[in-house]
Amino acid sequence: MHDIRDIRENRQAFERGLARRGMADSVKLADDVLARDKALRELLTRLQAEQARRNDASKLIGQAKAKKDEAGAAALMAEVAGLKDSIQAGEQQQREMEAGLRDALAVIPNIPADDVPDGADEKANVPVAERAFGKKPEIEKPIQHFELGEALGQMDFERAGKVSGARFVYLKSDLAKLERALGAFMLDVHSNEFGYTEVSPPLLVRDAAFFGTGQLPKFEDDLFFTDPRTSEWEENTKKWIYETTRDSLGAGSDPVPMARVKTIIESVAKSASEVFMLENTFATFDRAQPGFVPLRHGLIPTAEVPLTNYVSDEILNEAELPLRMTAFTPCFRAEAGAAGKDTRGMIRMHQFSKVELVSITTPEQSGAEHERMTDAAQAILKKLDLCHRVVTLCTGDMGFSAQKTYDIEVWLPGQGAFREISSCSNCGPFQARRMNTRYRGADGKGKGPVHTLNGSGLAVGRTLVAILENYQQPDGSIAIPAALQPYLGGKTKITKA
């Protein structure tokens, strides 16, 4: 979320930043947002003058009543009576305008950092030469991981399809253990060597958390949600519709028969719940009538969501920063837009496990922390001796909340390609503003929003893929990297059971 004051004071930088991201309408966007801001401030100035007058008068009424001056009080009350409607209308308008401005700002992505390369898509990403590691293993006729896994009898997409549908998998036996070992190994490295606090977070979170990290309101279709339309919620909704419409329906003095009223309510409630499921929920979030918007939970697409939101709505002390957290969790992605890509194997799944790194820092710390986090993620690949490279994402390839991102790409011999295995982003104050997370210095003075960073350390599913493909043996077995052997009871290779 952008600070409207920043946009107001430095409109050029805002427009240029969005243009660098490839948004053609950045000037129009700035126009829109600034017009809303101006109108809102004009309203506030007017409204607050009225509120001040009302407050003064109300105090005087209180004093008059205390002195038993009923006539004086009555006179004052008459004087202020007219203000009430105007103030209430103004407050209503204020709510609408604030929500409008907030909604407009909520869908605008972060501005790229100055040192991020310009470009439209992944082809313009720039390798970070000094971060490259290892060399591609020499493997004759390398086989893809799913063929290896299926041949071992320990990776079953067919049964997963039967039970859950496409893009799910059963891992069994040593491959299941390997996933668990990788998670434990990564957590140990990050907590013991890099000072991240190990966390086991909630996997189901509320809309507000998704908003905080930037998944909502724009990327609802990428997430899985629980259906909140309980029978109770339907009842509340009907009750609300009845209460708010009974006057206009005339149920009291009944030009419309009660049965007809009930039918209308039923149909409105039904379409209301359908609209709810189809529409972006945030548009109505905490603005509409309470019982009308049901609470739902969504499955986290990454532990970034619960780890970052851990500090939402809080004011942190500068001394406790940076805060570092790591978690090993399943991640769930609906990935509606990705159909047709990586349809075979474990590269792109609805459910996968990942070890996540999150740092909460001061603005001064975030740049160095970003490098440090990338070091931590790379440390895993180095310990596993997996060939990889690092690229700085160009402006057109970065995620919504990021101002700078490094992708780590591991070499997959079976695919004959480098594939993303980690993505480390510095989000600057962008998420902190959405979450309302600030910090204060030792003197107790507020210092504004914190900076947030997140990175995969690493995607466990894809690491498992990388191990299968890089450590495959001519006989179809898989060697186990030395660093992992202690986590697998000293085992040195995985063979068909």
Add this chain to the structure above:
RNA sequence: GGACAGGUGGCAGAGUGGUUGAAUGUACCGCACUCGAAAUGCGGAGACCCUUCACGGGGUUCGUGGGUUCGAAUCCCACCCUGUCCGCCA
């Protein structure tokens, strides 16, 4: 999930319609006393927003969102959360 109780400033905790943005304690900052600290005394201090070149002025904020009222921490409605008991359960 049900019943009951509760959510107030960094923390604790008064306050049930009228100079209450909020007593009091504690933590924090400044000053005095002290060689210094502690104790004590005096003073200061929340957050967000609008407005002003500035000094300043104003608004909002007592879980959240609405409502009643000239005026709401206080009354009404809904929701969220916490605690206790009951139920259910890995």
